[in-house]
Amino acid sequence: MLLKFFMTCNKIGAFTLGGGYAMIPIMEREFVDKNQWMDRQEFMDIMVVAQTTPGIxxxxxxxxxxxKLRGVWGGIVGAVGIALPSIIAIMIIAMFFHNIKDSPWVEKFFRGVxxxxxxxxxxxxxxxAKTAGITWRTVWIPIACCLLIALANVSPIYLIIIAGVAGWLLGRYTTKKN
Incomplete structure (x- = not known):
């Protein structure tokens, strides 16, 4: 199972351009749909935790x-599996980039990507948004957060803290009400 998990992470790391957020749909397809190692809610919960964890x-x-799948060894295998293709690619690019960096073909490639x-x-x-239960009545919350981050330069950390406290208070209120 660890080998299959390593190869899956390796494939995701090797064939995804654009970094971690661009990997989300591929990770979801591989981990949730194809291999059924977790359900969508577990995937989203892990995504939230990963977003608040320092690092890549x-x-x-x-x-x-x-x-989640195999304990500490699973965590190590996942981290190495997803990072190894990027490390290898960066080493290869570093060896040859100075020769091709001014190439019009390379510039056009990046413009297209x-x-x-x-x-x-x-x-x-x-x-x-669908998994989180965002509706037309609640869509203003992520939009307001995006605007606060982009236009008012509010730190996402503050928004996460505020959202966490608001969720906790709402949970306490609805529990007392029932």
């Missing part, structure tokens, strides 16, 4: 999922 998001996701990466990052937002 993709490595945090893989190590948290690995830990950028919009696709934006889509890969945006697509999981819609899935996460």
């Amino acid at each position: 998001f993709a490595v945090d996701m893989a190590s948290h999922i690995g830990y 950028r919009p696709a990466v934006v889509a890969l990052i945006a697509a999981p937002c819609f899935k996460m």
Whole structure:
């Protein structure tokens, strides 16, 4: 099982451009849909924890999922599996990039990849909204948070703390009410 998990993480790390957030739909497809190692709610819970954990998001996701599946060794295998392709690619690029960095072909390649990466990052937002139970009545919350981060330069840490406290208070209120 650890070998299969390593190979799955390795495949995700090798074939995803755009970093950790672009990996979310591929991770979800592999871990939830294809291998059924967890359900969507568990995946989303791990994603929330990984976002609040210091470090590289993709490595945090893989190590948290690995830990859930097989404990400490699963976490190590997930982290190494997801990071190894990037480490190898960076080493290869570093060896040759100075020769190709000014190439018009390379510049056009990156210009073409950028919009696709934006889509890969945006697509999981819609899935996460559905899994989180965001409705037309509550959609203002993530929109307000995005605006506060982008326009008012509010730290996401403050928003996470405020949302956590608000959720806790709401939970206490609804528990007392019932």
